[in-house]
Amino acid sequence: MSYARNLRCRECGRDYPLAALHVCEYCFGPLEAVYDDEAIRAAVSREAIAARPATLWRYREFLPCEADSAVDIGAGFTPLLHARNLGKALGLPRLYLKNDTANPTWSFKDRVVAVASSRARELGFEKLACASTGNLANSVSAHAAAAGMEAVVVIPHDLEAGKVLGSSIYNPTLVKVRGNYDAVNRLCAELAGSRNWAFVNVNVRPYYAEGSKTLGFEVAEQLGWRAPDHCVAPIASGSLFVKIRKGLDEFARAGLIDAPRTRMSGAQAAGCSPVATAWAEGSMNFRPQRPDTIAKSLAIGNPADGFYSLVQLRDTDGACASVTDEEIVAGMRLLAETEGVFAETAGGVTVAGVKQLAERGRIDPDELVVAFITGAGFKTAEAVAGGLAPALEIDATVDSFEAAYGPPAEEVPA
Numbered sequence: 348m349s350y351a352r353n354l355r356c357r358e359c360g361r362d363y364p365l366a367a368l369h370v371c372e373y374c375f376g377p378l379e380a381v382y383d384d385e386a387i388r389a390a391v392s393r394e395a396i397a398a399r400p401a402t403l404w405r406y407r408e409f410l411p412c413e414a415d416s417a418v419d420i421g422a423g424f425t426p427l428l429h430a431r432n433l434g435k436a437l438g439l440p441r442l443y444l445k446n447d448t449a450n451p452t453w454s455f456k457d458r459v460v461a462v463a464s465s466r467a468r469e470l471g472f473e474k475l476a477c478a479s480t481g482n483l484a485n486s487v488s489a490h491a492a493a494a495g496m497e498a499v500v501v502i503p504h505d506l507e508a509g510k511v512l513g514s515s516i517y518n519p520t521l522v523k524v525r526g527n528y529d530a531v532n533r534l535c536a537e538l539a540g541s542r543n544w545a546f547v548n549v550n551v552r553p554y555y556a557e558g559s560k561t562l563g564f565e566v567a568e569q570l571g572w573r574a575p576d577h578c579v580a581p582i583a584s585g586s587l588f589v590k591i592r593k594g595l596d597e598f599a600r601a602g603l604i605d606a607p608r609t610r611m612s613g614a615q616a617a618g619c620s621p622v623a624t625a626w627a628e629g630s631m632n633f634r635p636q637r638p639d640t641i642a643k644s645l646a647i648g649n650p651a652d653g654f655y656s657l658v659q660l661r662d663t664d665g666a667c668a669s670v671t672d673e674e675i676v677a678g679m680r681l682l683a684e685t686e687g688v689f690a691e692t693a694g695g696v697t698v699a700g701v702k703q704l705a706e707r708g709r710i711d712p713d714e715l716v717v718a719f720i721t722g723a724g725f726k727t728a729e730a731v732a733g734g735l736a737p738a739l740e741i742d743a744t745v746d747s748f749e750a751a752y753g754p755p756a757e758e759v760p761a
């Protein structure tokens with residue numbers, strides 16, 4: 348049984364039924380799911396959660412759909428790694444990585460789509476759709492396939508080959524728009540008005556957004572039922588960034604952890620940094636930008652949750668980094684070479700952002716820091732492919748090996 352009770356406007360507080368609605372009719376504020384907190388508190392325990400399968404459905408009481416009939420391809424419960432080597436390089440001995448490259452379609456978007464597709468099917472929709480910078484299209488295509496639904500995914504025309512293939516393999520209707528993501532998003536908002544489809548990040552966005560909370564739940568559980576001191580996450584629309592902290596707060600309200608004092612810091616690519624720019628200027632109003640960065644998955648020039656991201660930065664004593672494309676590539680390589688984690692460009696933004704904020708003294712070396720690595724590197728191979736050391740190419744002989752690698756330094760042990 349779901350404990351969600353209704354949708355509520357974040358601005359004026361008006362209530363709406365749990366339908367395919369996303370904006371308030373009165374004030375145009377965004378709608379958000381609200382729950383019966385008392386019933387959740389009575390129903391959950393650390394022991395019960397810990398005994399459940401290793402997917403995000405272990406947090407079923409906190410999600411706005413029925414877990415038993417959910418579309419489940421195994422999203423969530425990804426590894427939390429103590430990044431000792433990277434932490435040493437950055438002067439942060441208590442740095443952890445939340446490795447969301449380990450999701451079924453290799454990005455954190457499986458969390459939001461698991462919840463949105465489940466709720467969409469419950470509401471009777473037969474088609475799943477989305478406006479995507481790539482990863483969302485991959486995840487919608489995969490979940491639709493598993494759910495027996497049709498998928499229509501809409502992307503900008505210039506995405507990386509891996510992001511396109513990562514949708515096509517599941518056989519959706521793939522639509523490439525001659526325009527950037529903000530144009531794709533506007534188009535989908537118009538289409539949603541005239542077609543009875545579930546656009547996961549438009550008309551069923553309140554359910555989609557709830558999926559990101561599970562990152563907060565998992566981190567708290569994996570740290571031994573406590574909140575981290577500081578989180579650093581990439582910001583595209585800002586939804587993920589805002590919902591991690593919401594997850595920690597809900598866990599505290601349910602009595603599973605102590606009240607969090609977690610600082611929330613963000614990272615953006617300099618080529619698309621509306622939130623970081625406003626933050627640096629001390630403004631709570633961001634100006635939309637025209638994106639130009641290799642971090643295409645984060646290239647949203649007019650972020651839906653940009654304002655709430657700025658509020659969260661302010662209210663949690665966070666900070667926001669802006670990193671160049673060169674720093675993004677260096678971040679991807681540093682992460683791979685120190686921790687064995689191959690992340691896409693968004694992961695490079697996070698790592699470069701952690702580095703910048705540590706250098707600026709905005710992350711304290713004593714803090715337990717969690718950096719969110721949200722997508723896998725094979726999807727954006729173009730970003731690093733040119734700059735890596737070439738293979739030693741040899742004949743299948745020891746002489747040829749030694750000519751390329753060098754002779755053995757010591758006697759072979761007896």
Ligand SMILES: *Cc1c(COP(=O)(O)O)cnc(C)c1O
Nearest residue numbers: 482583584585586587693721722
């Ligand atoms: C979508 C995405 C994000 C951030 O998403 P928000 O729109 O800010 O919720 C971060 N990393 C990757 C890899 C993504 O695909």
Ligand SMILES: [Zn+2]
Nearest residue numbers: 356359371374
């Ligand atoms: Zn309202």
